[in-house]
Structures are given as C-alpha cells and as structure tokens.
Amino acid sequence: MHLTITRVTGNNKMPIIVNSQPQLGKTTEYRLSIQADLNGFSFSVTDPLQKKLLFLFGSEFTMEGQDMDLFSKRSLSLFKEQQLLRSQYSSVEILFGTSKFATVPGKIYKSEEDLQILQRLHILDELDEIHSHIIPQEDMVVVYPVNSTFLNIIKEFQPKFSVFPTIGTYITYLPCFHDYNKIFFQYFKGVVTVIAAEGSRIVLCNSYPAAHFNSALYFLLLAMKEVQFNAEQTTVFISGNIKDLEVYDIAKYFSKVKYFRNPEIPLPDFTAELRYSTLLFER
Template sequence: MNTVSVIDTSFDIKITTSYFLSIQLQLDGFSFCVLDPVSNQYIQFNNRPLKPNENILDILEWELSKNNLLVYPYQKIFVLYNTSKYSLIPQALYDKKHHEDYLSFCFSEGVDLQTELVFANKIKMADSICVFKIPLQLSTILDKYFKNIQYFCQATPFIETALLSTPINMAHNHVHIHIQPSGFYFDIIVTSGNNLKMHNTFKYHDKKEFLYFTLFVFEQIKLDTHNTKVFLSGNIEKSNETYALLKKYVKQVEIDNTTKHFKFSGIFKHLSIQNHLNLFNIPLCV
C-alpha cells in the first residue's frame, strides 16, 4: 500500500476545534482522518505504510512532530489500536477492578504494568465491555501532543458497526470479517438481527489458514455456506487470492467498502474504504 494524503478544500484550519481527529496504529502502518461532525463528512485522510525494519512508535513520533495537520487543536481525539490481545466481557459481569485479571485469564503473558496500560470500551449494541492493553510508550508519545485522548481497540467499532448496520428484524445469520495483513490475524463475528452470536480472533499465515478458520466458524455455528452472507473489510480486495479462495466455498461474499453512518468527500473516490473501515466508524462508539 502506498502513502496517501488527501484533504478536501472545505478543511478550515480556523475551525479545527469543531472537528474530530481519529488516529489508527496497525501492524502495517499509521493513518489518521478528520471528520466534520456538522456536515457528518470526512474531509481528510492520511495513510503512511510501515516499511521493513521500521517501528510503528517511531513513525508515530515523527508524524506527530512533523505533520502540520496533527498540530491543530481538535474537538475530540480518538486513537484506534489494532491488537489481538483483547477480551469481551458481558457488561453484567464486568468489574473495572479486574481489568488485568481478564487479560491474564485469556493470555498467558498477562499484563506487564511496567510497560503496558489497560483500557476498556463499552460496546453498546453488544452490551459488552472490550478490555485491551496498549504499550505504555504509545500513550507517553501521544500525551506529549494531545489531551483527553479516547483509546479504542479495533474490535469496538467493528462489532458496534456490524450490529448497528443489521436490521433488528433480520433473522438471518451474517458473518463479518475484518482482515489484518497476512501473517497476523483476523477478527470474525456472527450476527443475527442486531444480536452478537459469536466473536473470535484467529492468527493466520496464509490464505489456506484463513479459509480453514472461517469454515471452522461456519461448522461450529452450523451456518449454510450457500445462504449466509459474509462481509469482508480490512486488508482485502476482489483481486486478492484470499477473496477468490473463500468465494469457492462460501457463495455470498461481499466487500464492505462503505459506511451507512458517515459521508465522504469526493477526495475519497479512489480510496479503498474497506481498508480503514474501523477507523472511520470510531465516532459511533462514543
């Protein structure tokens, strides 16, 4: 993926205090966008891919210190951290005092309070809490430049948006998959109406492993591969071999390349919206 930087002519540096700034840190790069909440339209987007041997925290520090668009004051600052180290807790069972315990139960390395911070997001539509951890160094860098940052795990906008986008009377099962670059992981959920039936994260190394885990979910939930719709977002294109392989086994596959909840300036016309769909949908989570 190439470096992308686009900005609409409506972007006004005199009124940035009315805009929302969303920043995303993921395994293959750094990106940010600006939403004008008055028009409900995205008017700026920037993506900086990570080169071999580059460190995402070094890139973040450089961008925050050098990129003029990041020095303006904004009404709200959202940071989306992509990680497989998170857990969903039913809200009725959630207790803030046990943040570290939730993650230690799910992951053998637990939480290192010397180098990591734990955050929690409420997923309103799922009546759940997403608990996740981020590097302390990340927070330290961001705190030098911004105040009142709201941190999110990618699972939060992914699940919230999927449930919001499904009609309450829709009885059919739907599968939503957000794909990180090969060699990393993907998030998968199954919805019925606006109810969350299943959620998981799978590490994968190639298209065959991706197919295996996806069909495993179909088998466990007893989904029909001919009639169940699958919506893909993230690191995916129709020309991608992963897409072609999945299409052989699951007949109704679509790339989710838009959001019903926000508008996009004409500058986004040639961009692959699905690659950054979670980033664009963060404002739905506040």
C-alpha cells in the first residue's frame, strides 16, 4: 500500500501560508489567482515564467452555510487590507468552487440552454450569474453559476479577469497523472465531488450532498463500483478539508492515496496541498 502523508509544519490557521516577498513594482510580471469555495477565500501570486509561488493567503473565514452576502463582505474587507489584491498583474483569474455544475458533451451543447440545464439539476440563487467553461480534450462544457455580488467586488479592484470553475481544473488535470485508473475525491463538510478517469478519459463526474465524511466515503466507493474499477489498481487523488484519520480511512479501501497537487510547485504541508493546490495549475 502506498500512502503519502506529509506532516504539518507550522500553524496552518495563519492566513499567510507562503511569503517570498513579491516585489510590488514587478507584479505586472506575475499572475494573481483568487479562489472562492467552501474552504473560504484564498489567493496566490505566482511568477509564471519561473513557475514559482511568491505568495499564498488563505482566509480564516469560510463559505459555510452558503451565505454569499456575508462571504462577499468579508472578501471586500480583504481587498481593502491586502495591497497585493489591488496591484496590477499580467493576468488575473477567479476560481469559483461550486457543487452546482453540469457537464455537457460538446457536440450537443447550446449556450442558450445553460440556465435551463442548471435549473433541472440545482436550485439557483437569485444573484447567480451563469457561466460556461470549455474543456477541449474531453469535448465537454461545464456550466456553472457564480455569485454576481462577489464578481462585482472583484471588478471594483481588478477590472480585467477570467473566471473558471474549480471543477474544470480537476477534469483537465486528473487524466494527466500517470496512474491509469484514478479517482479525484474532494470533500468539504456538506458536499463531496468525485471524478473518475480511465487513462486519459473522464468516465464519471458528479457532486453529492455529504454532511459527514462517512457519507462522502460511501459516494467514493459507489463511484468506484459504478465505473467498475478495482480498488487495488486505483489511485485516489484527494482535496478539500480532510483529516489525517480520514485519509487513513480512504487508504483502507484503496492501494494508493495521493494529494491532487502540481508537482512543479510544492506547498509547505499537506493541509496546504489539500486546500490550495488548485490555485497553482495553469489554465
């Protein structure tokens, strides 16, 4: 059994996780990536040419309870406090994590049906703004909502940015890992996301309500059964808020458990890898 677990070093509750002292006068050469998901508000500053992480911040507040108004107000306060969020960059990207997504085969996708597709699957909020994201290698389109109040706050400080669903990063990069049968498993209290890939092909992608980790683990095992993978020959790539003991629970069923991470830009500890590695992939 292969289980890679790196012990935590330092205090992971501190908002600033990595600080390589990015020069404010050189931010036009850097990329700003902002992530909003159930883990909270986080952002990274990277030098894309050097593939180097210069700064990583994770908020002490979360998006629990789906109170986007409060989340947006707290995010606004961070923009006012953090000079790096207001600086100019070569590119700015917003990664929005939501379980309210739909995947549509590219050959039948029609943009005018976006709202209808989502409403068939999810209950949308009044302030949701509908977006779509194309994943060419899978001939797939991800349709997803983003809170418009949150986006308007971003626009106030960063007028030019691109929006991506976090699920798009997982669908894009999971097939790139060398393991043949692999499952992406992301758990936040309340929801679990499971993606399965056979070689370079995505064969399952879904989210499920999961109030407790045992429920999330049930859906992971259910997905494995649905795609007919052998647990001994399947690698699980994990992400989200997952405790040490929960990682070992996964390892009871699967021969390999790894972190979903960018190997070119390692983070300081396993908690950071679980929560913030999405920020470090190219889009």
